[in-house]
Amino acid sequence: MRRRRTGRLAGMRMIETPFGPAGVDLDRPDGVSRGTLALGHGAGGGVTAPDLVAVRDAAVAAGFTVARVTQPYRVAGRRAPAPATQLDTAWLAVLAEVGGGPLVVGGRSSGARVACRTATAAGAVAVLALAFPVHPPGKPEKSRLAELDTGLPTLVVNGDRDPFGLPPEAPGREVVVIPGAVHDLRKDLEAVAQAVTGWLARR
Template sequence: MIVGVRTGTLTIETDRGPARVDLTVPGGRAAPASLLVLGHGAGGSVDAPDLTAVRDGALAAGVAVALVTQPYRVAGRRTPPPAGHLDDAWRAVLVVLVGQAGRVPVVVGGRSSGARVACRTAAEVGAVGIVTLAFPLHPPGRPERSRADELATGLPTLVVNGDRDPFGVPGAAPGIELVVLGGERHDLRKAPHAVAEAVVTFLRAHGWAR
């Protein structure tokens, strides 16, 4: 049970190097409504405005939040390794976090590249739902190289994208809730509070937040 787990920074060893987890658990004796595990974008960090806004909003709604820094970023590199390496490290981190969560439901997600990793591994790690921020539907200017199939996980999925995102905006599909924010680009920097509101609303609708 994640109640009583120390809030702070954890280092988790993976086959791809050490990953860092910034874990925050709501105060009180009650178990969190869920554990939300979020990853960062390809060259970014867990300090991105949308991720920190979602963390703060989720905590206020009784959700424990783990922000995961991939091993390549811990090592100081900005260029990500192949997708399989990202997935390997993410799975290793989730084994530890799911073990700590006990019966608390685990929701996975992230922004951009982190959203793709979460989608590719969600069913395998035992997640109940997925939160994707700025899901990169295709490389800029290459709509024929769609990644829409990565969203087809069969799990309840929230997609929050800006309508001016050069990486595209996924379309509506069964099991996918789409929130498109006007005037936002890929960084979702203009109104991070709106991103957080969309995430908390999604979590509450499924009983994963208070």
């Protein structure tokens, strides 16, 4: 297990943050980049999640540089997520060191929440939220919907069977629903990629 993890880290660029090193996997398009899309992972997952990889491929093909960011707690080998303030601070530290041109921030699940909370501070022009967890499963009263009110153009891609809920559309917020998909969005990765490609074309 340690050998695999070391190999994975060897493929990342490491960036120091106040809470330890974060990892960045950077993919660039052919030719001049139109901007940077920064993507964060879910609470217990990583940047190789199928939806993040599908979005990476679509964004690079659309001319964007894509930075997939691994939070310090995951670099350290922990699965339990760090507190929100630590996640946000580490994320902003990484964004200060990567990218160029207009910045779009995003991620899946917990990573989407981090991107939403920090979008203004990061100087982002738009937000991409994959599988945004509106509430914990079975607890709709504990809504996180306010985090989506970033004041920036926002695309949300969620499955209609996601136990974490489905946010409604709102001014400045476009919601694409993937039929039959749950929280991991594996049901139709092509639809996820197409939604993101069309949205990025308008940035």
